[in-house]
Amino acid sequence: MTERDPATLTLAPIVGAQGSVALPGSKSISNRSLLLAALADGTTRLTGLLDADDTQRMIEALRLLGVRIEHDRGSGDCVVVGVGPAFPNRSASLFLGNAGTAVRPLTAVLAMQGGKYRIDGVARMRERPIGDLVDALRHQGCELDYLASAGFPPLAIGPAGGRAGGRIPIRGDVSSQFLSALLIALPVARGAADAATTVELVTPLISRPYVEITTRLMQRFGVGVATPDPSTFRVEAGARYASPGTLHVEGDASSASYFLAAGVIGGGPVRVTGVGRNSTQGDVAFADVLAKQGADLRYGDDWIEARRGRPLAGGRIDCLAIPDAAMTLAIVALFAGAPTRLTNIGSWRVKETDRIAAMATELAKLGADVAVGEDWLEVAPLASFRHAAIDTYDDHRMAMCFALAAFGGAGVTINDPACVRKTFPDFFERFAQIAGGATGPAAQALPTVIAIDGPAASGKGTVAERVARALGLRYLDSGSLYRLVALLALERNVAADDVPGLTGIAGTLAPDFSGGRIGVEGRDVTEALRSEAVSAMASRVAVHAPVRSALLARQRAFRAPPGLVAEGRDMGTVVFPDARLKVFLTASAEARAGRRHKQLIEKGISAKMDDLLRDIRERDARDSSRAAAPLAPAADAVVLDSTDLSVSAVTDAVLALYQARGGAGGRG
Ligand code: DC
Numbered sequence: 001m002t003e004r005d006p007a008t009l010t011l012a013p014i015v016g017a018q019g020s021v022a023l024p025g026s027k028s029i030s031n032r033s034l035l036l037a038a039l040a041d042g043t044t045r046l047t048g049l050l051d052a053d054d055t056q057r058m059i060e061a062l063r064l065l066g067v068r069i070e071h072d073r074g075s076g077d078c079v080v081v082g083v084g085p086a087f088p089n090r091s092a093s094l095f096l097g098n099a100g101t102a103v104r105p106l107t108a109v110l111a112m113q114g115g116k117y118r119i120d121g122v123a124r125m126r127e128r129p130i131g132d133l134v135d136a137l138r139h140q141g142c143e144l145d146y147l148a149s150a151g152f153p154p155l156a157i158g159p160a161g162g163r164a165g166g167r168i169p170i171r172g173d174v175s176s177q178f179l180s181a182l183l184i185a186l187p188v189a190r191g192a193a194d195a196a197t198t199v200e201l202v203t204p205l206i207s208r209p210y211v212e213i214t215t216r217l218m219q220r221f222g223v224g225v226a227t228p229d230p231s232t233f234r235v236e237a238g239a240r241y242a243s244p245g246t247l248h249v250e251g252d253a254s255s256a257s258y259f260l261a262a263g264v265i266g267g268g269p270v271r272v273t274g275v276g277r278n279s280t281q282g283d284v285a286f287a288d289v290l291a292k293q294g295a296d297l298r299y300g301d302d303w304i305e306a307r308r309g310r311p312l313a314g315g316r317i318d319c320l321a322i323p324d325a326a327m328t329l330a331i332v333a334l335f336a337g338a339p340t341r342l343t344n345i346g347s348w349r350v351k352e353t354d355r356i357a358a359m360a361t362e363l364a365k366l367g368a369d370v371a372v373g374e375d376w377l378e379v380a381p382l383a384s385f386r387h388a389a390i391d392t393y394d395d396h397r398m399a400m401c402f403a404l405a406a407f408g409g410a411g412v413t414i415n416d417p418a419c420v421r422k423t424f425p426d427f428f429e430r431f432a433q434i435a436g437g438a439t440g441p442a443a444q445a446l447p448t449v450i451a452i453d454g455p456a457a458s459g460k461g462t463v464a465e466r467v468a469r470a471l472g473l474r475y476l477d478s479g480s481l482y483r484l485v486a487l488l489a490l491e492r493n494v495a496a497d498d499v500p501g502l503t504g505i506a507g508t509l510a511p512d513f514s515g516g517r518i519g520v521e522g523r524d525v526t527e528a529l530r531s532e533a534v535s536a537m538a539s540r541v542a543v544h545a546p547v548r549s550a551l552l553a554r555q556r557a558f559r560a561p562p563g564l565v566a567e568g569r570d571m572g573t574v575v576f577p578d579a580r581l582k583v584f585l586t587a588s589a590e591a592r593a594g595r596r597h598k599q600l601i602e603k604g605i606s607a608k609m610d611d612l613l614r615d616i617r618e619r620d621a622r623d624s625s626r627a628a629a630p631l632a633p634a635a636d637a638v639v640l641d642s643t644d645l646s647v648s649a650v651t652d653a654v655l656a657l658y659q660a661r662g663g664a665g666g667r668g
Helices: 027-039 053-064 100-113 123-127 131-139 176-188 208-220 253-265 282-293 326-335 346-350 355-365 396-408 417-422 427-434 441-445 460-471 478-491 499-508 532-541 545-556 571-575 589-602 609-625 647-660
Strands: 008-011 016-022 043-047 068-072 077-081 091-095 116-120 144-146 155-157 166-170 197-201 225-229 232-235 246-248 267-273 296-299 303-307 315-318 340-343 370-372 376-379 412-415 449-453 474-477 564-568 581-586 638-641
Touching: 016 253, 016 427, 027 043, 027 053, 027 077, 027 100, 027 176, 027 208, 053 068, 053 091, 053 100, 053 417, 100 116, 100 131, 100 155, 100 176, 131 144, 131 166, 131 176, 166 176, 176 197, 176 208, 176 232, 208 225, 208 282, 253 267, 253 282, 253 303, 253 326, 253 396, 253 427, 282 296, 282 303, 282 326, 326 340, 326 355, 326 376, 326 396, 326 545, 346 355, 355 370, 355 376, 355 396, 396 412, 396 417, 396 427, 417 427, 449 460, 449 571, 449 647, 460 474, 460 564, 460 647, 474 478, 478 499, 478 532, 478 545, 478 564, 499 545, 532 609, 545 571, 564 571, 571 581, 581 647, 589 609, 638 647
Parallel strands: 016 267, 043 246, 091 116, 166 197, 315 340, 449 564, 449 581, 474 564, 581 638
Antiparallel strands: 008 412, 043 077, 068 077, 116 155, 144 155, 197 232, 225 232, 267 303, 296 303, 340 376, 370 376
């Protein structure tokens, strides 16, 4: 955000994403590096440091403690003059905002060192637990007092300090920052020159990759942490931090998640630079999760690139190691083909806000179907998004991940967007650079679409095929996808109201559209798809929102150069809301029944006009009365009544409309 912070930010519907984003520095690495550099012998130059609220809190605190820091906010270069193991100022009152990466390690270091310190933060920080860390520090003789509620900041630290040596038990299942903080503080403790100290996890460790960031950085500053087994961490006698000279801060892998997800949902490719395949940050595993879900991910030494691949799978995802990036998965789930359950996310409850509750409340505003438990969240795919104003709870990640909801077709409003300043002050500017709205860059790069919608037997299939041929564009008969689901459901005895069964078929459908025929499971079903039984079943299958969502990405994947003519019921409203030309083709029910009758007679099939008319009316009623994407012209569609027009006349009319909109040279 810039000078004035707006109260809300409305993102217009985004139709594609493409481009490259240089990531801001990693928050986790920035704050750890600042502290270690301060406690080291010698001067350290940090390059690529994150310039955001959380790092400013750490820098201010270190300056108050007597550390000289020169931070060139333009280039990200920061020079820290180390003070050796103890801070010069032995008394200070530190206000650390909502920065867990400052509160926890500073508490541990100051308590081990001893002095007269006070540590506090914003109201939410006073609700974030720190008791397990305080217990572990007291175990070593540190003096800490709770100034308000037991177990939470604010804290008063006393002069005694703590001693190294022995074994310290600590819990790992509330926040991995407790273990990280303790490890960072051990070389500062009394007697650290002569005694080794072992820290032992007494409960399983969440977010282990963050502890690995800590131990790797300690190693860069000359202090090894031995891990003889996964729950034991040992710092040897004589440990003392020494400057590595220059240290480059990697890009933030959690921040990368929003852009990678945008690449997948919006087509891509979207590239983030600053992290790559060898990153030390656990959140790069988010990219692997996306790939497993079906996305197309590519990696370099210093970049990761994401683009749409297969339709996203959904299913169960264990998020223990990637709690922050997992929030992005909760939004990605809206665009998947099946429900997604995120498990092992109990730590969300003690982050910037109760993220499980916040996520469930705000997803519901979009119209999503959400279920939650103590440590899990399940999100169903969403076919038609409602525009909503999303509350962000002073949580940067809520604001950033909900920006992705703008891909849902209805846009999204983010309340208090400035909360991103915690870790990513210019997030929305960067997001706008890769997101293609009606006027964005990616939209211009997307192949053109002509959407032709209308009721059964309106002639849209024949017209769409002829338009595609005349213009040399690709052609999508979206009804055939619903018909394929119907055919397989009939064959497998899956009932018309068995939504999970039908969604399963839709999510795994692998049709072959080559050579003007339609194949599935290795057989040609072109004729079978046109049977009356399949037609009737298709219109029943199509009423279910989860089935429609499961087919969404598959339909959008047809949009490829040189462009697409797509026909169906919701091409202009849901699937391609940004289509250059939208035509709604209609005709009287009698005229349509007459056309179908003629087709059948030509094929040598006898049929009664009355029966056909009744069938058509029933299907019209079902298609237009259903809740999910009912048959209706888009607001900006041209309605063509073909009752008294020949197929050629309608085709010519559509071609003329397209030329009037700039033909292939226009946008969208
Ligand atoms: O266009 P068609 O008759 O082949 O479509 C078969 C069924 O699929 C129809 O009853 C409605 C449904 N359908 C849909 O709901 N949305 C689409 N885009 C295409 C078809």
